[in-house]
Amino acid sequence: MATTVEHEHQVLRYRTKQRIVHALLATSFVVLLLTGLVLLWDPLGWLAAGGWSRLIHRIGAIGFLAVPAAYLILDRKGARELVYDSFRYDRDDIEWFKTMYRYFLGHAVEMPPQGRLNAGQKLHHAAVMLVSATVVVSGLAMWFFKPQLGASGLAAAAVIHDLSMLALTLFLIGHLYFTYVYKAISGMTTGWVEEADARLEHSKWMDELDAQAEAVTVGSGASSHDEVSQEDQSQEDQSQEG
Numbered sequence: 635m636a637t638t639v640e641h642e643h644q645v646l647r648y649r650t651k652q653r654i655v656h657a658l659l660a661t662s663f664v665v666l667l668l669t670g671l672v673l674l675w676d677p678l679g680w681l682a683a684g685g686w687s688r689l690i691h692r693i694g695a696i697g698f699l700a701v702p703a704a705y706l707i708l709d710r711k712g713a714r715e716l717v718y719d720s721f722r723y724d725r726d727d728i729e730w731f732k733t734m735y736r737y738f739l740g741h742a743v744e745m746p747p748q749g750r751l752n753a754g755q756k757l758h759h760a761a762v763m764l765v766s767a768t769v770v771v772s773g774l775a776m777w778f779f780k781p782q783l784g785a786s787g788l789a790a791a792a793v794i795h796d797l798s799m800l801a802l803t804l805f806l807i808g809h810l811y812f813t814y815v816y817k818a819i820s821g822m823t824t825g826w827v828e829e830a831d832a833r834l835e836h837s838k839w840m841d842e843l844d845a846q847a848e849a850v851t852v853g854s855g856a857s858s859h860d861e862v863s864q865e866d867q868s869q870e871d872q873s874q875e876g
């Protein structure tokens with residue numbers, strides 16, 4: 635197998651199906667946020683005329699609800715990794731938190747070594763999962779159990795729903811900030827990131843990929859972990875299709 639020139643000095647960070655799920659998550663969240671603002675905020679109330687925003691909000695909710703199912707159907711391995719990695723913190727992660735102000739300011743150099751996700755990403759992803767659950771439960775309660783909730787139950791569900799959306803919006807602002815500062819967007823657009831950046835920011839993950847590439851080289855004569863990444867993508871796609 636020849637080394638691809640196209641992705642020389644790059645490493646595959648997200649497979650196609652992971653990126654599709656992330657696109658569904660991002661799109662449905664933005665739809666929910668915008669239509670939610672129209673429903674909530676009086677100055678935008680005129681946009682809600684005709685009940686369109688309520689309908690689009692519900693369509694966005696179905697998309698948001700479909701995210702975990704889509705992840706499990708399309709890429710079980712990716713879904714498992716995401717949950718497992720997000721809730722597991724080691725000593726290096728604790729050290730990373732202690733110096734994370736440096737990372738906030740755009741200095742990844744000399745940070746404690748990190749795995750596929752850095753400690754901040756783990757915390758973000760775990761918080762997104764937990765807070766999304768409260769958005770979903772409170773939203774479904776208001777959608778399907780309005781009569782049973784009564785006035786006070788409905789008010790409580792609305793407060794939980796709105797505060798949870800506020801929290802997710804603040805997480806998103808941070809998420810976009812780091813995406814911009816660390817030029818991470820290619821991981822979600824093409825799937826590939828620069829190898830040098832990955833070595834700097836996720837050195838333990840790169841060590842794992844190097845070890846896998848070594849094993850492949852010994853076993854089958856492949857020549858770089860660029861190929862391991864490609865193989866990972868195509869094998870994963872085939873196994874999920876089969």
Ligand code: HEM
Pocket residue numbers: 647652656659660663664712716755759762802806809810813818819820821822
């Ligand atoms: C709207 C624009 C968004 C952009 C540009 C964006 C960008 C990105 C990028 C670049 C990554 C990969 C980071 C890396 O590990 O290198 C990522 C991962 C992720 N993002 Fe976003 N994101 C967006 C919206 C959201 C929203 C709204 C949420 C949650 C409500 C979210 C949750 C996540 C999660 C959970 C991952 C990890 C995905 C996985 O491991 O499969 N993102 N995002």
